[in-house]
Amino acid sequence: MKYCPKCSTELVMRPNGGRERPSCPSCDFVYFGEFSIGVGGVVIQNGKALLIRRGIEPRRGWWQIPGGYCEHDESIHEAVVREVFEEAGIEARVESVLGLRHSLGAPSANVYVIFRLIPIRGEPRVDGEEITGADFFSLDELEQMEKVQSLSKWAIHTALARQDGFLRIDEPADLARPGYTLFGLPRE
Numbered sequence: 001m002k003y004c005p006k007c008s009t010e011l012v013m014r015p016n017g018g019r020e021r022p023s024c025p026s027c028d029f030v031y032f033g034e035f036s037i038g039v040g041g042v043v044i045q046n047g048k049a050l051l052i053r054r055g056i057e058p059r060r061g062w063w064q065i066p067g068g069y070c071e072h073d074e075s076i077h078e079a080v081v082r083e084v085f086e087e088a089g090i091e092a093r094v095e096s097v098l099g100l101r102h103s104l105g106a107p108s109a110n111v112y113v114i115f116r117l118i119p120i121r122g123e124p125r126v127d128g129e130e131i132t133g134a135d136f137f138s139l140d141e142l143e144q145m146e147k148v149q150s151l152s153k154w155a156i157h158t159a160l161a162r163q164d165g166f167l168r169i170d171e172p173a174d175l176a177r178p179g180y181t182l183f184g185l186p187r188e
């Protein structure tokens with residue numbers, strides 16, 4: 001990155017947090033590198049988990065939990081609700097965070113946040129192009145299926161193995177800020 005994306009001034013190298021980083025001499029912009037956030041949702045209904053089948057590469061024809069990238073101006077718990085609805089037609093709400101996967105490498109370092117969601121309404125439906133299948137499957141059915149993403153299996157097993165102990169949205173008044181969301185272990 002050569003120019004500031006905020007004000008177009010040419011960036012200069014400056015120390016920040018132990019490294020030289022491209023920094024704007026005119027405003028507060030510092031380039032920290034390429035990062036992205038992904039979200040995935042385990043939606044459980046009557047002991048079965050929602051899976052979608054990918055209609056496009058990579059991994060066309062494989063089954064996985066619904067999910068996708070979080071927009072830079074979107075909260076992660078809103079992103080997963082949006083992706084579940086867009087990909088599978090299921091209206092759902094976030095219950096908790098089941099886990100995180102951090103991956104380094106191309107196209108960017110990524111944090112993938114896996115949520116457990118509770119369905120509100122809707123029947124599985126797909127667009128037939130990006131997504132070619134969507135349905136709820138039991139663990140037994142999951143075991144019989146070929147081409148199921150390993151991380152999705154891990155997430156579904158984790159979600160079905162226990163009911164609590166996961167991170168939930170917490171909203172203590174003294175930490176509330178516009179655009180901030182805090183996830184913490186359930187409090188007594």
Ligand SMILES: [Zn+2]
Nearest residue numbers: 004007024027
């Ligand atoms: Zn600038």
